[in-house]
Amino acid sequence: MTTVGQTSVTCAVCGRESRQRAVRGGGPAGPPDLDLRPGETTRSTMAYWLQQCPTCGYAAPRLDEATPAAAAVVAGGPYRALLAETSYPPLARRFLCRAMILEETGELHAAAEATLQAAWVADDMRKPDLAREWRLTAVALFRQGPAPDLEQQVRIVDILRRAGDFGAAAAQASALERGHLPEPVDRVVAFERKLIAAGDARAYSVASALPPPAARPHASQRGPATGLPLMRPVSGGGLFAVLRRLFRRR
Numbered sequence: 170m171t172t173v174g175q176t177s178v179t180c181a182v183c184g185r186e187s188r189q190r191a192v193r194g195g196g197p198a199g200p201p202d203l204d205l206r207p208g209e210t211t212r213s214t215m216a217y218w219l220q221q222c223p224t225c226g227y228a229a230p231r232l233d234e235a236t237p238a239a240a241a242v243v244a245g246g247p248y249r250a251l252l253a254e255t256s257y258p259p260l261a262r263r264f265l266c267r268a269m270i271l272e273e274t275g276e277l278h279a280a281a282e283a284t285l286q287a288a289w290v291a292d293d294m295r296k297p298d299l300a301r302e303w304r305l306t307a308v309a310l311f312r313q314g315p316a317p318d319l320e321q322q323v324r325i326v327d328i329l330r331r332a333g334d335f336g337a338a339a340a341q342a343s344a345l346e347r348g349h350l351p352e353p354v355d356r357v358v359a360f361e362r363k364l365i366a367a368g369d370a371r372a373y374s375v376a377s378a379l380p381p382p383a384a385r386p387h388a389s390q391r392g393p394a395t396g397l398p399l400m401r402p403v404s405g406g407g408l409f410a411v412l413r414r415l416f417r418r419r
């Protein structure tokens with residue numbers, strides 16, 4: 170069960186105290202979208218993922234922690250201008266503020282994640298132009314940072330497709346297909362291929378990319394050459410971890 174509580178937090182940038190909401194617990198987790206937007210119930214808790222100081226505008230998972238470099242970004246002109254950008258939905262602006270701090274302090278992949286989260290807010294607010302713009306910015310940030318691993322490269326296909334940039338999505342899929350794609354990642358790329366060919370920019374869950382249980386040979390019939398252990402180990406909540414869990418369940 171998910172509960173929302175209030176807590177008093179002192180901002181590490183400006184020293185002012187504010188009331189911030191925090192979400193605790195969680196319900197059953199449905200499969201995420203192909204771009205790893207969480208399924209319910211986490212999906213509905215985006216308003217609690219970041220705190221934002223009402224005085225200085227600092228945005229972070231915890232306002233009581235800030236590096237000097239982050240504080241300098243918050244004081245800077247571009248950050249003040251972003252805070253004043255009233256044409257953006259406030260929750261999206263909060264994620265973009267976080268993205269700016271992360272980008273300016275060299276955390277480019279984390280900045281890409283925060284920018285993608287702003288795009289999810291734009292989806293919910295039915296702002297397709299902003300969602301598209303922020304998806305493309307997220308892809309640029311992923312590519313500016315350290316070379317994205319295979320998992321992120323598969324995600325980039327989906328982010329480009331969701332942005333409606335089918336040509337770039339197809340090029341990214343082709344680049345992936347030139348290498349060895351372990352199952353079930355190959356199924357995800359093939360599924361993206363079908364969506365790209367159909368000009369479909371809608372959201373799909375990771376589960377939609379996998380075949381129905383009856384159509385899949387039993388896992389024990391697979392040799393080690395195509396088995397799951399070939400996949401690169403990734404952190405717990407990533408795309409491949411989700412795929413492995415779903416695939417094993419079938």
Ligand SMILES: [Zn+2]
Nearest residue numbers: 180183222225
């Ligand atoms: Zn503050």
